[in-house]
Amino acid sequence: MSAANGSAGAEPRRWRRFTPAERAMRAAFYLAVLIAIAWSLRSIEIIPEFLYDAPQQTVDLFVRMWPIDWAWYPKVVHAALVETLHTATLGTVLAIAMASPIALMVARNITHSVLLNAIGRFVLVATRSVNAMIWALFFVAVFGPGALAGTMAIAVHSIGFTGKFLSEAIEEAMPGPIEALTATGASPLAVLLKGYWPQVKPAFLSIALFRWDINVRESAVLGLVGGGGLGMALETALANLYWDQAGLVLLVIFAVVMVTEIATAWIRSRII
Amino acid sequence: MDASALPNPAPTAVDRSLLIRNLCKEYRAGRPVLKGVSLAVAGRGVTAIIGPSGTGKSTLVRCINRLVDPTAGEILFRGQDLARLTGRNLRAARRRIGMIFQEYNLVERLSVIENVLCGRLGYVAAWRAWLRKFPDEDIERAFQLLDAVGLGELATQRADRLSGGQRQRVGIARALMQEPDLVLADEPTSSLDPKTSVEIMELIARRAGERDIPVIVNMHNVELARRFADRIVGMRKGEIVFDGSPQALTQAHLLRIYGGEGWLE
Amino acid sequence: MIASPARRAAFPPNWRARIALIALALYVVYACGVLDVTWARFVAGFAHGAHFIARMIPPSVAQDKLELLYGGMIESLQIAIIATVVGVLISLPLGLAAARNLSPLPVAWTARTAIALFRAFHPVIVAILFVKAVGFGALAGMLALIVASLGFLSKLVAEAVEDMSMNQVEAVRATGAPFLSLVIMGVLPQVMSRFIGFSAYQLDSNLRNSALVGLVGGGGIGATMFTAFQRFEYDFVLTIALSVIAVVMAGEIVSGWMRRLFQ
Numbered sequence: 001m002s003a004a005n006g007s008a009g010a011e012p013r014r015w016r017r018f019t020p021a022e023r024a025m026r027a028a029f030y031l032a033v034l035i036a037i038a039w040s041l042r043s044i045e046i047i048p049e050f051l052y053d054a055p056q057q058t059v060d061l062f063v064r065m066w067p068i069d070w071a072w073y074p075k076v077v078h079a080a081l082v083e084t085l086h087t088a089t090l091g092t093v094l095a096i097a098m099a100s101p102i103a104l105m106v107a108r109n110i111t112h113s114v115l116l117n118a119i120g121r122f123v124l125v126a127t128r129s130v131n132a133m134i135w136a137l138f139f140v141a142v143f144g145p146g147a148l149a150g151t152m153a154i155a156v157h158s159i160g161f162t163g164k165f166l167s168e169a170i171e172e173a174m175p176g177p178i179e180a181l182t183a184t185g186a187s188p189l190a191v192l193l194k195g196y197w198p199q200v201k202p203a204f205l206s207i208a209l210f211r212w213d214i215n216v217r218e219s220a221v222l223g224l225v226g227g228g229g230l231g232m233a234l235e236t237a238l239a240n241l242y243w244d245q246a247g248l249v250l251l252v253i254f255a256v257v258m259v260t261e262i263a264t265a266w267i268r269s270r271i272i
Numbered sequence: 273m274d275a276s277a278l279p280n281p282a283p284t285a286v287d288r289s290l291l292i293r294n295l296c297k298e299y300r301a302g303r304p305v306l307k308g309v310s311l312a313v314a315g316r317g318v319t320a321i322i323g324p325s326g327t328g329k330s331t332l333v334r335c336i337n338r339l340v341d342p343t344a345g346e347i348l349f350r351g352q353d354l355a356r357l358t359g360r361n362l363r364a365a366r367r368r369i370g371m372i373f374q375e376y377n378l379v380e381r382l383s384v385i386e387n388v389l390c391g392r393l394g395y396v397a398a399w400r401a402w403l404r405k406f407p408d409e410d411i412e413r414a415f416q417l418l419d420a421v422g423l424g425e426l427a428t429q430r431a432d433r434l435s436g437g438q439r440q441r442v443g444i445a446r447a448l449m450q451e452p453d454l455v456l457a458d459e460p461t462s463s464l465d466p467k468t469s470v471e472i473m474e475l476i477a478r479r480a481g482e483r484d485i486p487v488i489v490n491m492h493n494v495e496l497a498r499r500f501a502d503r504i505v506g507m508r509k510g511e512i513v514f515d516g517s518p519q520a521l522t523q524a525h526l527l528r529i530y531g532g533e534g535w536l537e
Numbered sequence: 538m539i540a541s542p543a544r545r546a547a548f549p550p551n552w553r554a555r556i557a558l559i560a561l562a563l564y565v566v567y568a569c570g571v572l573d574v575t576w577a578r579f580v581a582g583f584a585h586g587a588h589f590i591a592r593m594i595p596p597s598v599a600q601d602k603l604e605l606l607y608g609g610m611i612e613s614l615q616i617a618i619i620a621t622v623v624g625v626l627i628s629l630p631l632g633l634a635a636a637r638n639l640s641p642l643p644v645a646w647t648a649r650t651a652i653a654l655f656r657a658f659h660p661v662i663v664a665i666l667f668v669k670a671v672g673f674g675a676l677a678g679m680l681a682l683i684v685a686s687l688g689f690l691s692k693l694v695a696e697a698v699e700d701m702s703m704n705q706v707e708a709v710r711a712t713g714a715p716f717l718s719l720v721i722m723g724v725l726p727q728v729m730s731r732f733i734g735f736s737a738y739q740l741d742s743n744l745r746n747s748a749l750v751g752l753v754g755g756g757g758i759g760a761t762m763f764t765a766f767q768r769f770e771y772d773f774v775l776t777i778a779l780s781v782i783a784v785v786m787a788g789e790i791v792s793g794w795m796r797r798l799f800q
Contacts, residue, residue, distance in 0.1 A: 012412035015385055015427065017404040029798055037622055040615035044679070050672035057670045083572065090568040093561065129785040130778055131749050133661065137766050138774075142589055143582040147572040221659045225752065225763075228572075238665070254657050337711055367713025377708035381726040390722050394713030401718045443708075450712055 065247030072245050076233050077252055083147050084229030084256070088219040091154025092212045099159045103166035109178075110170060110196075120163070128160020132218045136227040150227030154215050162211055169203035170196060205271060209264045216260045220253045230256075287350070288315035288453045288486050290336070295345035295355075297331050305331050307510040308345070317502035318477050318487045322494055324530050328510040329490040333456050336488070337369045338362060350453060367394025370447030370485075372476065374459035376439040378446075380432040384423060387431055387442050388414045391449025410449075417445040421475060437468035444475055448483070455480050457489040461496065469493065473500045494526065589771065596779060597772040606773075609758035610780055613747040616678045616757050617788075620747070621740045624686025629732070631687060632694025633720065639698055639706075649695070655688030660746050664755040678755030682743050689742070693735045697728040733799045737792035744788045748781050 018026065105111050105120035132153050139149035139156075173196050181195040223231020230249055237245035290313040297306040305328045313319050321329045334340040336347055336354060347354040350368070357365055370391070378387045392410050393401060400406055406414075418424050421441040431439065440460060447455050457476060461469035473489075477500045480487045491497055497504055498518040506514030506521070506529035514525045569575070634640050635648035664681035671677050701724065709723035751759025758777060765773045 012408045013415045014408070015411050015415075017383075017386075025798055029795070033622065036618050040618045043611070043615055044619070044675045046676050047672060047674070050674075050676075053672075054670045061666065061669050086568040086572050090565065090572065090574070093565055125786060125789075126782055129745060129782040131745055133749055133752060134762065134778070134781075137763070138589075139582075141766060141771075142586040143578065148574050148578055148582070151572060151574065217659050221661045224661065234662075250658070250662065253659075253662070257657055339707060339711060363713040363715060365713070366711060369711075369713075371708070371711040373704070373708055375704055377704045379705045379709065379723060379726050380702075381730070382722070386722070390709055390714070391712055393709065393715075393718040393722060396718075398715060398717035398721060401714075401721045446708075446712070 061243065064243035065250075067244060068247045068251065069242070069244040070248065072248055073252070076236075077230070077249060080223070080228075080230045080233040080249075081252055081256060084219045084223075084231075085216065087147050087150045087154060087222070087227070087229050088212065088215040091151045091219065092158060092208065092215050094151070094155035095158030095162050095211065095215075096208055098155065099163035099166060102159065102163045103170060104192075106163065106167040107170040109173070109175070110192075120167075124160045124163045124167075126160070127156055128164070130157065132157035133222060133225055133227075136222045136225050140226040145226035145228070145232075147228035150219060150222040150229055150231075153222055153227055154219055157218070158211050158215060162207055165207045166200070166204065169200045169207070172203075173199040206268070209268060213260050213264045217257055220256070286315075286453065288484075289313060289349075290315075290454065290486070290488070291346075291348040292332075292336075293346040293348070295332065295335060295347065296343045297328070297335060297340065298343050304343075305510050306335070306342070306345075309507075309510070309512055311505060311512060311515070313486060313488060314503070316481075316484055316486050318480070318489060318500055319503045319505060320497035320501035321488065321490045321505045321507060322492065322497050322529065323507035325492070327507045329507050330458055332507070333458050333488060333490045336454075336456055337366050337371060339371075363394060367450055368453045370450045370452035370455045372440070372443045372447050372455065372457040372460045374462050376436070376443050376463075378431040378434075378439055378442055381430065383428050383430055384418065384434070384442050385411075385414055385427040388417060388445045388449050391446045394450065414445070414449060417448055418442075420448075420479060421445045436464050437472065440464065440468075440472050441475065444472070444479065448479060448485075452485060455485055455487045457487060457491075459490055459492065462492065469496060470499075476500075494521075592769075593771045593775040595772065596776040597770070598776065599773075602770075602773050602776065605761055606758070606777060606780060609751070609761040609777075610784065612675055613751070613757035613759075614744075614784065616675050616682060616750065616755075617740070617743040617747040619679050620682030620686055620743045621736070623683050624690055624739060624743070625736045627683075628687050628690035628694055632691040633698060633724070635691060635695035636698035638701075638703060639720075639724065648691070652688055652691045652695070655684045656692065657688075660685040661749055661753055664750040665753045668754040673754040673756075675756030678747065678750035678757055681750055681755055682746055685746065686739050686743060690732075690735055690739055694728065694732060697731045698724060701727040730800050733796060737796055740792055741785060741788055744785050745781070 016023075102120050102123055105116050106124065108117060111117060111120075135157050136149055136153035139152045143149045143152065177199070178191060178195045181191045186194070219227075220230045221234075223229045223233065224235050226232070230253055234246060234249045234253075237243070237249060290311075292309060292311040292313075295306050295309045296304055298304045305326075309328075309332060321332065323329050331340055335342045336349075338354060338357070342355050345355060349365075352361075352365060354365055379390065382390075386404070389404075389406050389410065392406060396406060396410070415424065415427065418427055421444055423438060423441050423445070426434070426438065431442065434442065443460075455476070460476065461472050464472060473496055476487060476489070489497075489501070498521065501518055504514065504516065504518050504521050505512055506525060508529050508531070513528050514521065631648055631652065634644055635652055637645045639645075640648070660681050663684050664677055667677035667680045671680065705727065706719065706723040709719050714722065748758050748762070751757040751761065752763050754760070758781065762774060762777045765771075765777065
C-alpha cells in the first residue's frame with residue numbers, strides 16, 4: 001500500500017490501496033480470467049432448441065419419476081444400499097491404512113529426504129487427481145465389476161486427500177514434546193506413538209470422518225461404471241429408462257447422504 | 273498533536289441537544305433494564321454516565337443510535353424521534369452520530385485509513401467503498417484526523433498491528449470522520465491501562481470540544497468522569513439517581529449509585 | 538529403606554480405544570465377507586492388474602488419439618473454467634444470504650435449503666439430470682458443475698460469515714452505512730481470505746470433475762476415456778489419465794498465484 005504525505009494546506013494527500021505493481025498484476029489476472037471466459041463460452045455449443053425445451057423436459061422428468069416404484073426397494077435397492085455403505089466404510093479404512101505411511105513420508109519433520117518427500121507428494125497428487133469413478137473404471141477392468149472394484153477405487157482415490165491432510169497435521173505438531181521424548185532416548189516408534197500420535201489424533205479422527213462422509217457420496221455413484229452399490233441400481237434403471245425406479249434410487253441416495261451428514265456432525269460433537 | 277488546522281469547524285448555530293423521555297427497555301419480558309429513564313442532555317460538553325455493571329448505562333447509550341431497540345419511550349434529537357426511525361431515515365440519523373466502542377471494533381484486516389474512511393460510508397456510494405475510491409477531500413480529511421489523534425505515520429498499517437490505545441485513537445478518528453452532531457462512547461477506556469485511559473479521554477474531550485460536538489460517555493471509572501465530564505449522570509438499577517455537575521457528586525451520592533460500603537476508602 | 542506403596546500403572550490401558558480398534562478390525566473382516574473381498578480375488582486381480590499395466594505402458598501418442606485427447610481436454614477445461622467463475626460469483630451473495638447473523642431468518646433458511654439441495658447429489662448425478670433437461674453436451678456438464686460449486690462454496694461462505702466478529706460489523710453499522718457498504722467494508726474483509734482459499738480448492742475440484750461429467754454425456758474428456766476403456770485401448774487411457782493429472786497440477790500452480798495475489 002502506498003501513501004504520499006503532503007504538508008497540510010498544500011495539495012491534498014493521496015492514498016491508494018494497492019501499489020502500482022500490485023494493481024498491474026491484479027488487472028492482468030482479471031484480464032486473463034475475462035479472456036478465459038470469453039474463449040470458453042465461444043467454443044461451447046448451446047443448441048437453442050434444447051435450451052427452450054429444458055423446462056418442459058424437466059417437468060417431463062419429474063412426471064416420469066412419480067409415482068416412485070417403492071416395490072423395487074426390498075428387491076434390489078436395499079441390498080445395493082448396504083453394499084454402498086460397506087464400500088464407503090471399508091474403502092475409507094483401507095485408505096487411511098495406506099495413506100498413513102505416505103503421510104509420514106511426506107511430512108518434512110519426520111522424513112528429511114527431499115527425494116522421498118517428492119515421491120510421496122507425487123503419489124498423493126496423482127491418486128487424488130484421478131476421480132474415484134475413473135479409478136473404478138480401472139479396477140473394474142482389473143477385478144471385474146462389483147463392490148471389490150468400487151472399494152479399491154474409493155480407497156485409492158482417498159489416499160490423496162487423507163495423506164495430504166494427515167501430513168499437514170503431522171507437520172503442525174509442536175516440536176517441543178518430540179524433542180523431549182527423543183532426548184530421553186526413546187525409540188523412533190515410541191516417539192511416533194507417544195509424541196506425534198497424541199497431537200495428531202484429533203485431526204486424524206476429523207479427517208477420517210470427513211472423508212467417510214464424502215466417500216458415502218462417492219460410493220453411491222461408482223456403480224454407474226460397474227463399481228457396485230446404489231450406482232449399479234441406478235444404472236440398471238436408467239438403461240431401461242425406468243424413471244420411477246431411478247427416482248427411488250435418487251431418493252435413497254439423498255436420504256443416506258443426509259443421514260451420513262447428521263451422523264458425522266453428531267459423532268464430531270461427541271468425540272472431537 | 274495539537275489543535276492546529278481544524279478541518280471544518282462546526283457552526284455553533286445547530287442545536288445538538290438530546291432529550292430522552294421515559295425510555296424503557298426489556299430484554300426479557302418483566303425484567304426491565306431501563307425503567308422509564310428521562311434525561312435532557314445539553315448540546316455541548318461531555319456528559320458522563322456512571323453506575324454499577326448491569327445497570328443499563330450501556331443499554332441507554334446504545335438505544336440512542338439504535339444499536340439496541342428501546343421497548344418504549346422517545347429520543348428526541350434534531351427534530352426527530354430516533355426511537356421511531358427505520359430504514360433510510362435511521363441510517364441518515366446514524367451517520368450524524370459517531371460511536372466509540374470499548375473493544376475499539378475496528379475492522380482488523382483493513383488499514384488504519386480504511387477504518388477511518390468507514391466514517392464516510394453513510395455519505396458515499398457503495399461502489400466507492402468497493403473500489404476504495406473515496407473523494408480526495410475525504411482522504412485529506414482522514415489524514416488530518418489521523419494527525420489530530422497522533423497517528424499520522426500509521427495510516428497504511430493494518431489495524432490488527434496496533435496497540436489498544438492506538439486502536440482507540442483510530443476509533444475516535446472514525447467517529448469524527450462522520451462530522452457528527454453527537455458522539456457516543458460506550459466504555460471507551462475500560463480496556464486500556466490508566467495512563468492511556470486518561471490520554472484517550474482527553475483526546476475525546478478536546479477534539480469534540482473543538483468542534484462543538486456533545487459527547488455522551490458511559491464509564492465505570494468515577495475519577496475519570498469527575499476529571500473530564502461537564503455533567504455526571506448516575507444510574508442504578510435502570511433509573512437515574514444523580515444528575516449534576518462533577519463538583520456536586522458527593523460520597524453520599526456515590527453510595528447511592530453504587531451501593532455497598534467500604535469501597536470508597 | 539522405605540517400603541514403596543502399591544504401584545499405580547503409569548499408562549493405564551485405554552479400554553475404549555482398544556475396544557474401538559478391535560471392533561474396527563472385526564468390521565473389516567465382516568465387510569470383506571459381505572462384499573466378497575477375498576484374498577483369492579485380490580491375488581488374481583493383482584496378476585491381472587500387472588498384465589494390465591503392461592498394456593498401458595507406454596502411453597499412446599498416436600496422431601488420431603492425440604487429436605481426440607486435445608478436443609476432449611479443451612472442452613473439459615472450458616467446462617471447469619466457466620463453472621468455477623460462475624460458481625465463485627454467485628456463491629458469494631448466496632453464502633451471505635444464507636448467513637443467519639446477517640440475513641433475515643426466512644431469507645437465510647431459504648438460501649440454506651437451496652444450498653443443501655445443491656450439495657445433496659454427486660455432480661455426476663446432477664449431470665445426468667441436466668443431460669435429460671438440456672441435452673447431451675458441455676452445457677449439461679457446466680450446469681452440473683456450477684451446481685456443485687455453489688453447494689460447496691456457498692456453504693463455506695455462510696459458515697465463515699457466521700464465524701465472523703459481529704463487533705466489527707456493528708461499528709460499521711453505527712456509521713449509518715447502507716447494507717451493501719456494510720458488507721463491503723465490514724463483512725468481506727473478514728471472510729475474503731478464506732473465500733479465496735475455498736475458490737482455489739473449487740477450481741481444483743472442478744478441473745477433476747470436468748473429466749467425469751463426460752461419462753454420462755456432459756461433454757469433456759470423460760466420454761473419450763470411457764470409450765477407450767470399452768475398446769481396451771489401455772495405452773490411450775494412460776495418456777488421458779496423465780493429461781488430467783497434468784492439468785490438475787497446472788491448476789494448482791494457478792491457484793497458488795491467485796492466492797498470493799489476493800490473500
